[in-house]
Amino acid sequence: MxxxxxxxxxxxxxxxxxxxxxxxxxxxxxxxxxxxxxxxxxxxxxxxxxxxxxxxxxxxxxxxxxxxxxxxxxxxxxxxxxxxxxxxxxxxxxxxxxxxxxxxxxxxxxxxxxxxxxxxxxxxxYVHDNMGRAQAIAAWQAGLRAAAADVNPDPESRERQLPPALGxxxxxxxxxxxxxxxxxxxxxxxxxxxxxxxxxxxxxxxxxxxxxxxxxxxxxxxxxxxxxxxxxxxxxxxxxxxxxxxxxxxxxxxxxxxxxxxxxxxxxxxxxxxMRTPTREQLVAMVEGHLGTRPAGTDDLVDLFVQQVQAGGTHSLDQLLNAVQMTTAGGFQAHGDGRKLVEMLLRDLAKGR
CATH class of the missing domain: 3.40.50.300 (P-loop containing nucleotide triphosphate hydrolases)
Incomplete structure (x- = not known):
């Protein structure tokens, strides 16, 4: 030590x-x-x-x-x-x-x-706005010409005669x-x-x-x-x-x-x-941390997500959060009619669709 x-x-x-x-x-x-x-x-x-x-x-x-x-x-x-x-x-x-x-x-x-x-x-x-500066210089030069032609210039116009600052x-x-x-x-x-x-x-x-x-x-x-x-x-x-x-x-x-x-x-x-794909326990904790709760069906969705990750392809943690968030919508069921939607949310991103 x-x-x-x-x-x-x-x-x-x-x-x-x-x-x-x-x-x-x-x-x-x-x-x-x-x-x-x-x-x-x-x-x-x-x-x-x-x-x-x-x-x-x-x-x-x-x-x-x-x-x-x-x-x-x-x-x-x-x-x-x-x-x-x-x-x-x-x-x-x-x-x-x-x-x-x-x-x-x-x-x-x-x-x-x-x-x-x-x-x-x-x-x-850094970024230099060349076009904006060119326009500001043109407006400044036009102001100088107008001030030179004015026989009774406004005192405040003197401040406007300063060139635009590069910064x-x-x-x-x-x-x-x-x-x-x-x-x-x-x-x-x-x-x-x-x-x-x-x-x-x-x-x-x-x-x-x-x-x-x-x-x-x-x-x-x-x-x-x-x-x-x-x-x-x-x-x-x-x-x-x-x-x-x-x-x-x-x-x-x-x-x-x-x-x-x-x-x-x-x-x-x-x-x-x-960085490696989180474990099942870490995924469940991540869901609870983001949603503040553990909706019914979370464990099943996490298991499905883990199975798909282990099968290969490309998957994102955002997909799991989206799928779990859907379970909190009134009347949504991850099984039955909602299964196709869950499959779409957890799709393999490497397939391009």
Whole structure:
């Protein structure tokens, strides 16, 4: 047993997969020297989003869907400040892990970056509204011409003669927002990275290693500081000299359905975590956690779901929740006339219908 574990009741493990929101967020272990960053100034704590967490996790404390090995992998990623590369079959709850970590550690709103084949690194870092800025500049120039022709100008028109600020047309993406200098790490969900263009994992390497990035438009701008939008609703932040660097490396949860292999250099910077289909007992507990009750017929539907998963194919936990929710509808019977509907809800998703 290490000296740290002897002096602390929980040692280096701060995450236990309970889904319980703490009254006082736990203190995270200190990062290793090579994962310390110097970004600043410190930003205010991010907003919370309990509604989104409740949709993902349910309103109550949950039975962990992770074993001790998986829980240790999460804690290792928290200690080492490294991304988690979470693999497993579709619908097993990979993306839900980000919300579980955020709720249990009190890290605020989860930033979601949903990946498609057209996604580029810049999409995650920031977006520059070129068209909006061009239109604003044209309107500003028209106002200047109108003011020059006015022999009795309105004093307030002088304020309108200022050019539109560049920062008003820049919005930091989920990755860019997660790398802002917060005192406690943000949680970033990079969902389905295996659907990306082949170059995106390699493009991520520099950002994941250095915890920083530049916004070239702001670097070239004459102003030293620009106020830009963030991915949080109504959020704004000042960026100095076009550069963003984190203070605490974000908790990055990268999910993959195993549709492709990632480069070795990318995998070296991540800690792997494979999620498996929950046990029957975990499925029943999950249903109770989301619905707050255990409707009649739940056990039969869970058994049917387990049988179909064991028979092969692709199934999602959402399908089970949908089927159980139907049993609470007035007059619905899972047997007889309702059996066909249940079969449709629990169908094999790999068959494309």
């Amino acid at each position: 290490s000296a740290q574990e002897q002096t602390s009741p929980n040692g280096w493990r701060v995450f236990h997969a309970t889904g319980h929101a703490p009254a006082v967020p736990p203190r995270l272990p200190e990062p290793p020297p090579w994962r310390r960053f110097r970004g600043g100034p410190a930003q205010p704590a991010p907003p919370d989003d309990p509604e989104a967490a409740e949709r993902r996790l349910g309103p109550r404390e949950i039975t962990p869907l992770l074993g001790q090995d998986e829980i240790d992998a999460v804690n290792a990623a928290l200690l080492l400040r490294r991304p988690l590369l979470v693999t497993g079959p579709p619908g097993v709850g990979k993306s839900t892990l980000a919300y579980l970590i955020s709720r249990e550690l009190g890290l605020g709103r989860v930033l979601e970056w949903n990946i498609v084949s057209r996604t580029s690194l810049r999409d995650g870092l 008003d047309f820049i919005t930091l993406g989920p990755l860019g927002t997660a790398l802002l200098p917060y005192d406690r790490p943000r949680v970033l969900l990079v969902d389905e990275l295996d659907k990306s263009d082949i170059d995106l994992p390699n493009d991520l390497l520099h950002v994941l290693e250095n915890g920083s990035y530049d916004v070239p438009e702001l670097v070239r701008d004459a102003a030293d500081t620009a106020s830009v939008h963030t991915s949080d609703p109504g959020g704004r932040v000042d960026v100095d000299n076009g550069r963003v660097e984190c203070r605490e490396f974000p908790v990055v949860v990268i999910t993959s359905n195993g549709e492709r292999e990632f480069p070795a250099a990318f995998r070296r910077r991540c800690l792997p975590l494979e």
